[in-house]
Amino acid sequence: MHGRFWTSFSILLVAGLPACGSSPAEGTGSDTDTDSSSGSSGSDATGPSSATDPGGVCVPGMSLGCACPSGGMGAQVCKVDGSGYDACECAGATTDEPTTAEPTTAEPTTNVTATTTDGTTTTDGTTSADTTTTDTTGEPGTSTGVGGECMDTVTLELLPSEATLSGDWMLTMSMLGEGEIANLMSPMNANEGSILYQPEIPCDDTWYIWARVLDQGSNDSYLATLDGQPMPSAIFEGDCTGQGNGYKWTALNWREMGANSCDYVEDPWAPTWAAGVHEIEFEYREAAAMGRILITNDPDLVPDP
Numbered sequence: 001m002h003g004r005f006w007t008s009f010s011i012l013l014v015a016g017l018p019a020c021g022s023s024p025a026e027g028t029g030s031d032t033d034t035d036s037s038s039g040s041s042g043s044d045a046t047g048p049s050s051a052t053d054p055g056g057v058c059v060p061g062m063s064l065g066c067a068c069p070s071g072g073m074g075a076q077v078c079k080v081d082g083s084g085y086d087a088c089e090c091a092g093a094t095t096d097e098p099t100t101a102e103p104t105t106a107e108p109t110t111n112v113t114a115t116t117t118d119g120t121t122t123t124d125g126t127t128s129a130d131t132t133t134t135d136t137t138g139e140p141g142t143s144t145g146v147g148g149e150c151m152d153t154v155t156l157e158l159l160p161s162e163a164t165l166s167g168d169w170m171l172t173m174s175m176l177g178e179g180e181i182a183n184l185m186s187p188m189n190a191n192e193g194s195i196l197y198q199p200e201i202p203c204d205d206t207w208y209i210w211a212r213v214l215d216q217g218s219n220d221s222y223l224a225t226l227d228g229q230p231m232p233s234a235i236f237e238g239d240c241t242g243q244g245n246g247y248k249w250t251a252l253n254w255r256e257m258g259a260n261s262c263d264y265v266e267d268p269w270a271p272t273w274a275a276g277v278h279e280i281e282f283e284y285r286e287a288a289a290m291g292r293i294l295i296t297n298d299p300d301l302v303p304d305p
Helices: 002-016
Strands: 063-067 073-077 114-116 155-158 169-173 180-184 195-197 208-216 221-226 229-237 245-251 280-284 289-296
Touching: 280 289
Parallel strands: none
Antiparallel strands: 063 073, 155 289, 169 180, 180 289, 195 280, 208 245, 208 289, 221 229, 221 280
16 A cells, blocks of 8 residues: 555656756757747737737737728728727828929020120120130130131140041151051061041131151152042152251141142141031051141141251
């Protein structure tokens, strides 16, 4: 009898003890816990309860759909104490009275800047027969009538790097101190490629073209065309005297094939050009290099040596 009582008591005692291998005590955590773990909520959770409080009408923070006066759908949210829902909130609803801006009665105005023939400028929105709209181009202080006759002196200087070089013409540095030049790498390949300048002329006028030619005695000439003319190409002589050794400024001239040296069709060869893009093209004849060029509407301008 005593043995059976002790056995029953032992069974009850063992049943009341916690099982081995149970989870760690609260607050110890484990090595695999991360900030993204989920599946339970702590006692300090701030979100709404998952069940309605006793005596409440709804779960605080719960949102339900509701009908709007306009016929659309809105939403109403349960109050924080669970006693009921707030008023239906409809999208786009506002209590402000609409406002309408007063129409503008002032007439629109347009200011036109014009330069008169005497150099004065007006901005009163009107133009008269003796005014010409102008723009400024080239060096500071140089004013020209774009699309019309030039009002002042314009000078454009173009470097070999601003030209389109084709064939055997290459951009190099001069061994004679000229600086940047267009150089024909294989003069034996006569007429291979060209030096093509395409300046944008700002106004209508007569234009004088100067080139830094390579003058090496009798080897001083090029073939030249302006806007593709003439055909065949004109001969441009850097120095018809047959003397010289280096680079020099020479005004563009035009000698026909077969004509004697210094016997020119035009000297200087100065085209009358309207505003726009034009072409100046040089090809090899005797001189295998050329420096920069200069374009001006000043007939008296002579570039510095």
